[in-house]
Amino acid sequence: MTISNSPFHDADILRIGECTVTLSSREVQVPGARRLRRLTPKAVGVLRVLVRSNGRVVTRDELFAEVWPDTLPTNDVLTQAVTQLRKAFTADSEDGPAYIETIAKTGYRLRVAVSAVDPLERSAVPAGDAPTPPPVQPPAGRDVDVDADTDVDLAMHMDTDTGAIHTPPEPLLLAPIRPRSAWRRARRWVLLGVGLSMLLALGVMAWLLLHRDTSPSAVDAAVENGTRVIGSPQRPYRLITATAGFETYPTLSPDGSQVAYEASEEDGSGQIKVQTSGNAPARNLVDRPDGAVDRFPNWSPDGREIAFARFSGNGRCQVLIASATGGNVREATRCDGTELLSFDWTPDGSGLVFGSMVGTYAHRGIRVLDLASGRWRALTYAAHKDDFDYAPRISPDGRWLVFVRNPQVGDLWRMPAEGGPLEQLTDDAAEFRGWAWLGDSRQIVFGRRVDSEARLYQLDTEARTLRDLGLDDAQWPAVARSTNFLAFVHRKAQFGLYKVPVKDPARAQRLFASSGRDSQPMLAPDDRQMVFASDRSGSYALWWADLQQPQSLRPIEGLRPDTRQPPAWSADSRHLLVLGRDDQGEPHVYEITPRDEQLSVVPVPVARPLQALYLDDPDRLLVIERGDDQRTRMSLYDRRDWQRLATLYGVSQARFDSERRRVVFTQLGASGLWSVDASLSPASVQQLSADKPSRWRYRAWSVAGGGRVDYLDESSQCSSGLLRIADGVEAVSRCLDASRLSAGNGLSSSVDGNDVYVSLAVSDGADIGVMALPERPAEVFPAFVNSLKIKP
Known part of the structure; x- marks a missing residue:
């Protein structure tokens, strides 16, 4: 259906009801609306047909023939176009009049009046504002200079040549200057702020792109340009032991160059061994007596000594300290009859911090042993009688102490290094398999059992974010104090x-x-x-x-x-x-x-x-x-x-x-x-x-x-x-x-x-694996980033 004799056939701007429609730009201005509405080309096509129909009913077939010629559209496309038109003619704060009526099983008709708008009238009368009265022209022969942003001085004045006083003519009725509304001024500042924010965001993105790691992953590196197989992907770690027995409980020297660990002997006993973080042959830390088992090595912060536990017959237990080069063994304390023994060095190396102990020297809770005097100092914090606090470690900056409460079905907890209020870091009731600080005193690496294996995870103690390190069958992590070099136990049974x-x-x-x-x-x-x-x-x-x-x-x-x-x-x-x-x-x-x-x-x-x-x-x-x-x-x-x-x-x-x-x-x-x-x-x-x-x-x-x-x-x-x-x-x-x-x-x-x-x-069997942990990306604006993080 083509209606060529419609009075609106060539009109570009139409007044439809209370709304103004510009067909060429597909814009709809609605009184009371905060912004222009924009129509799709098909919706404009439907509107043109409805306008040219002069209020009569237009069938669906006629609309399909006019708007979707030479195609086989479904009813849905027409319904969507009409729905968009109805929404476009509705104000933000109300339902608005029903501009388009649906005639059941037939089609649609336009219910409101339509008139053409002169483009000059449109430009002189901005939509949404009151019309501005035309300016009054000054009398002929008199020049009046009117600054639109200043007031006109109409006071009497004296002629400096004749001395006569002249009374000015009747004041000119100037066109009222329409002040900018408050919301328009606010909008200017908002848009300026949005623009600056976008520029800032673009700058940050550019910085991140320039500083991103462009090296391919191990998986990508195994294939050349996606066309040729080079080899299997490289593991992110390497094993430095490869025996048929068990190597467990690694500890790293502060610079990460050496690893000490417990190695099982053929007779089932344990021996502390030391080797470089490469695959060089290992050496015994100290000679142990027959029948003794040496376990749980722990490297001192200065790298000079290694503390470890020695279990002998009849339940006898000692915590010993030896030179990292071997020899010069001395006793730090007794631990007879203990179970789940755990200890670590204080950051300054002057003492050892112990978890809960049982046996002859039992103590419930965390204590610090001063090595020079041999005195114990118990930390004051909340604990129940059925709690067992395991693996306490003070952060490298000396601020925090973190431990595992009930490692069988437990979680990580944090408190000030001198004791005080507790803060729960995880909430999984999981079986923990060791943990260690990373160098910034904010990050933690821990192992826990998941399904049929143990895996390593990295925890940000401030943001409470957790990520899997991607290591299968990994547990008992240790991190070098001066670097992010990691050692762990790899057991794949x-x-x-x-x-x-x-x-x-x-x-x-x-x-x-x-x-x-x-x-x-x-x-x-x-x-x-x-x-x-x-x-x-x-x-x-x-x-x-x-x-x-x-x-x-x-x-x-x-x-x-x-x-x-x-x-x-x-x-x-x-x-x-x-x-x-x-x-x-x-x-x-x-x-x-x-x-x-x-x-x-x-x-x-x-x-x-x-x-x-x-x-x-x-x-x-x-x-x-x-x-x-x-x-x-x-x-x-x-x-x-x-x-x-x-x-x-x-x-x-x-x-x-x-x-x-x-x-x-x-x-x-x-x-x-x-x-x-x-x-x-x-x-x-x-x-x-x-x-x-x-x-x-x-x-x-x-x-x-x-x-x-x-x-x-x-x-x-x-x-x-x-x-x-x-x-x-x-x-x-x-x-x-x-x-x-x-x-x-x-x-x-x-x-x-x-x-x-x-x-x-x-x-x-269990072996010791080592790897360098990737550095955590530096935060460009740390205070701003921290303010956006959601605390639990």
């Missing part, structure tokens, strides 16, 4: 599941062979079903199998299990309680029916569950959780209304002994084993073992038949030994495997106690 007859360990049988890492074997009470955690499929998952039908092995879909605690079976072997995480990393308790492949979230009223257990009462559930006060506790819940019935603090892991209707558990604050009745009555708590399990192996035990408890221990003579505890009496039952270590996060025993199901290392 493969674990398999074994069924081991207690009376004849030589007949051990491997289950479900694979090249992955299998752990946490949990046997059901029916002695037939088993679940375990594994990365055998490439991703970490929980697997289920019927042991009488090995081909039934399959992963449980929709679940990412947590590594901290093993699953728990119900008494009828039908259900499982498993801790897992959702896609956002939030922990949940899941209830699984593995045979039917059903999974659901249990709505436990806790934010951070760590373990869940069935009891003999189906309406009750035990949950180990970490509360808002950051304390770990075991709580008894009624599943019908989720009321908390009882609580026991400091529990790290628990198992339900159905034969004796008791809960057996370990604690964070001490080694050993305890039991409590099913109602968690404090009066029923009793200790079953004084020192087994240890704090670090708190998950390597299981409740067996007859009320027995089986514990996987290790010693220099037997890497995986079974310790059976019955009625509080401990006895070494068997050495399950003399050379292979067991995984420390899961164990199952058959109901009759004749077999144990363990995860043993198929291949194992």
Whole structure:
């Protein structure tokens, strides 16, 4: 439909209702609107057709023919164009009149009056402002000079030639000068500020581009120009040890040129070795007595000495200091009977700062030992009786002290170096595997267990930002004090599941062979079903199998299990309680029916569950959780209304002994084993073992038949030994495997106690790796950047 006789056929500026439309620039001026509206070309085409129709209904077909000729458009494109027109004719603060009416099943028509606007009138009458009266012309023959920015002087004056006084004519009625509105002046300054900000941003971007690292990554460097393979990508680190044994707990000289570490000997003992950060042969730091084990080396800030711990027979322990070149050994303190020993140098090298200690010289909390006088100074800060503070280290600038509270399921905490208020740096309840300061006293590198491996992370203690360093199977980091040179333990073990007859360990049988890492074997009470955690499929998952039908092995879909605690079976072997995480990393308790492949979230009223257990009462559930006060506790819940019935603090892991209707558990604050009745009555708590399990192996035990408890221990003579505890009496039952270590996060025993199901290392070993950490980019405007960071 073409309407050539429309009075608006050649008009460019139209008054449509109360709005002014400039067709050539596709602009719409709306009274009361803050800015111009701009239309799409198709919307303008639709508007032209509606205007030329003089108020009659225009069908959809006519609009398609006029605006979308020679195409096959859908109804959606026309609807979008009309919708844009309606929005363009609406003021910001109100719905506005309905300019375009929809005629059902037909088309559209324009409901408002349309008139053409003379371009001269348009330029003289700015949209949105009151019209300005035309200026009054001065009388003929009289010149009047009017400055638009000044007032006209109309006072009487004297003729200097004749002395006559002249009265001026009637004042001229000048056109009122329209002052700029306040918002326009403000807009000018805003636009100026935006422009300056953009220039500043461009300058910063240019600076960053000039100073960026243009060197290709290791992955990019493996291919030349994307056309030719050069080689495999280079690792960001290199291994400086390559033996069949274990090299652990590295420490670096201040300049990063030398590494000291603990090396396992053939007899199972430990020896401190020192070598350059290259692959040069290592030397022994000192000669050690027969039967002694030297561990935990720590280089002094001045690089002259190395402190380490020596463990001898009968529980004797010493912290010794030796010259870094060897010899001149002296004792700093005794640590007899201790466990999870941790210490570090003070920044000035005058003392050692110790974490919590147990044994003969036990002390709960962090202390500083002055080496010259031998005096201890305890730091004052908040701690509960069930807290164990581990690996304290003072920042290089001497301002902060950071430590790990309860490293089994703990977090990093910070306080002033002299003690005082605590500040929590992480909130993961994770299994920590060492940590170290970076040189600027703001950055921290730490290791923690994730799924089936341990990884390293870098934490900014001020911004609370965290990043993965991209190192697989890395733990126990150490950083040189003068450089960002990093050393760490690289352990890539493969674990398999074994069924081991207690009376004849030589007949051990491997289950479900694979090249992955299998752990946490949990046997059901029916002695037939088993679940375990594994990365055998490439991703970490929980697997289920019927042991009488090995081909039934399959992963449980929709679940990412947590590594901290093993699953728990119900008494009828039908259900499982498993801790897992959702896609956002939030922990949940899941209830699984593995045979039917059903999974659901249990709505436990806790934010951070760590373990869940069935009891003999189906309406009750035990949950180990970490509360808002950051304390770990075991709580008894009624599943019908989720009321908390009882609580026991400091529990790290628990198992339900159905034969004796008791809960057996370990604690964070001490080694050993305890039991409590099913109602968690404090009066029923009793200790079953004084020192087994240890704090670090708190998950390597299981409740067996007859009320027995089986514990996987290790010693220099037997890497995986079974310790059976019955009625509080401990006895070494068997050495399950003399050379292979067991995984420390899961164990199952058959109901009759004749077999144990363990995860043993198929291949194992640990080496020392070193690498230079990339420098943190300098902040161009640190104060401005810090002001933008969000604090937790």
